[in-house]
Amino acid sequence: MKKNLSYAPQNAWSSADAKTRQAMEKLSRRYVDFLSRCKTERETVEYVRKRLEKKGFSQDFSHDRVVRPLRGKAIFAARKGAMPLERGLSLLAAHVDTPRLDFKQRPLVEQPSVVQAKTHYYGGIRKYQWLARPLALHGIIVRENGEVLPVTIGEKEGEPVFCIADLLPHLAQKQVTQSVSEAFEAEKLNIILGHSIGAGTQKKAGDAPKDPVKTRLLEILHKKYAITEEDFITAELQAVPAGPARFVGFDKALVGGYGQDDRICVFCALEALLEAGATGRSMAVIFWDKEEIGSDGATGAASRFFQYCVEDLVRAWAKNVPVSQVFLETRAISADVQAALDPDYQDVHEKQNAALLGYGPCFSKFTGSRGKYGSSEADAEFFGSLRSLYNRHGVPWQTAELGRVDLGGGGTVALFLAAYGMHVIDLGPAVLSMHSPFELASCADIHTSWLAYRFFLESRIEYS
Numbered sequence: 001m002k003k004n005l006s007y008a009p010q011n012a013w014s015s016a017d018a019k020t021r022q023a024m025e026k027l028s029r030r031y032v033d034f035l036s037r038c039k040t041e042r043e044t045v046e047y048v049r050k051r052l053e054k055k056g057f058s059q060d061f062s063h064d065r066v067v068r069p070l071r072g073k074a075i076f077a078a079r080k081g082a083m084p085l086e087r088g089l090s091l092l093a094a095h096v097d098t099p100r101l102d103f104k105q106r107p108l109v110e111q112p113s114v115v116q117a118k119t120h121y122y123g124g125i126r127k128y129q130w131l132a133r134p135l136a137l138h139g140i141i142v143r144e145n146g147e148v149l150p151v152t153i154g155e156k157e158g159e160p161v162f163c164i165a166d167l168l169p170h171l172a173q174k175q176v177t178q179s180v181s182e183a184f185e186a187e188k189l190n191i192i193l194g195h196s197i198g199a200g201t202q203k204k205a206g207d208a209p210k211d212p213v214k215t216r217l218l219e220i221l222h223k224k225y226a227i228t229e230e231d232f233i234t235a236e237l238q239a240v241p242a243g244p245a246r247f248v249g250f251d252k253a254l255v256g257g258y259g260q261d262d263r264i265c266v267f268c269a270l271e272a273l274l275e276a277g278a279t280g281r282s283m284a285v286i287f288w289d290k291e292e293i294g295s296d297g298a299t300g301a302a303s304r305f306f307q308y309c310v311e312d313l314v315r316a317w318a319k320n321v322p323v324s325q326v327f328l329e330t331r332a333i334s335a336d337v338q339a340a341l342d343p344d345y346q347d348v349h350e351k352q353n354a355a356l357l358g359y360g361p362c363f364s365k366f367t368g369s370r371g372k373y374g375s376s377e378a379d380a381e382f383f384g385s386l387r388s389l390y391n392r393h394g395v396p397w398q399t400a401e402l403g404r405v406d407l408g409g410g411g412t413v414a415l416f417l418a419a420y421g422m423h424v425i426d427l428g429p430a431v432l433s434m435h436s437p438f439e440l441a442s443c444a445d446i447h448t449s450w451l452a453y454r455f456f457l458e459s460r461i462e463y464s
């Protein structure tokens, strides 16, 4: 047979037989459940920790399966493989944080007829997408005595939700002629928390009692949760889109939901770690927080947490091996999403080097922007070894850049791993409506990304 000399990526739906489609659906259902439960970094890390501990992962590093969470916001896990640790790790790195609206430290403000929470947005959002939609509150409140009160309100049937009001079109004549950045101000992202006032608060018509709605809200909060206004100062409260993830389309071939960047990779990497055969290097995953705001902070990729974990792993598993050797021999996938070619805004992409929904996980050889600034760029040799691995196993894959040159760009955690000298490349599914309250991913890509991560963890990838 004549070899095809030209290249085109393979559609993952087209190559999926009935059995594979069933597996896609099954995995996607579990993913929808995961996505509906885990909307913050804390909830995601807790979910991951519980799943791993159930499967025998121990916080004692002398075991063959180990896990270490950090402050509920980052988590590292490793499993012994067939090859000794001196040959490095097969590592999957993803992030658990997602763009959202954080409450300010002094959030409560009384406005005409309502009390609102002032917010400071976290990560890259398009502000108008957060208006006039039901929001849920997730997070914690730390009381003066140190007690931690977990908060999740707005997800269950019958629970109230919260909302930022939007201007009616009749009064938006001036706003619609403004630029998007002028029209939607961060200081107007105020969430309505309550509206009523106490009975008899207004003695007579025209009476103007001070902050009656806020006063009533504080009374309700104190009665229900025993908290005061000062407790908000030591809280982490995040407003996220309310409600579960859903299948999208008549064919239910897409998953729609909040926080798929990058929980889709967290889910696929976790499942891969749990199910991979121990045939290659020792396997590890690291799930970081703070990626959306530059990876700084104790639980972000720029911190030393990952290094400390590997140092402890080497001490426990391979005492006399230099830690630097383990880092240098490690093969890593920075598991993060790529922007899918937007059907309505195709011109912002360079189509030949854009990711398509349904064509399998997408490699990004480099990230960064404007002349590859801020990128660690993977070696062609490492990329080549993965290309050959996936072709051998029949896993569809594709490759892309984030948008047109000089127009798009973005970063991932890859460069923080590359700093250790390891081989690292970005590989993850394409997502449409990225960073929006309702992101879209293909069920075919969820399945093929999980497969790709699993084959990577099982492989003995070499190159000289």
Ligand SMILES: [Zn+2]
Residues within 6 Å of the ligand: 095, 261, 262, 291, 336, 337
């Ligand atoms: Zn991401």
